[in-house]
Amino acid sequence: EKEYILQHALGNVLEGKVEDWRFHEVYRGLETSAVVRSLPPCHVQSFRVAKRTLGAKTYSSWIPPVMRDGGQCDKY
Secondary structure, eight states, rough: EEEEEEEEEETTTTTTEEEEEEEEEEEEEEEEEOOOOOOTTSSEEEEEEEEEEETTTSOOOOOOOOEEEEOOOOOO
């Protein structure tokens, strides 16, 4: 059985266009999918994931980050 950890950062870390380089943990558990709530709108988001065998001390290397476009936002 595997345990997964999902982390989030603001901005596109692959292109160096970031607002916050720090990744923050948003999920840790056995499920391979998770709903992440309360993401800031109108921002590109970066996510990365790692896994480990349940009971192991270390995680695998991080899977390369995946970007999510924050969508079009009108500025008033």
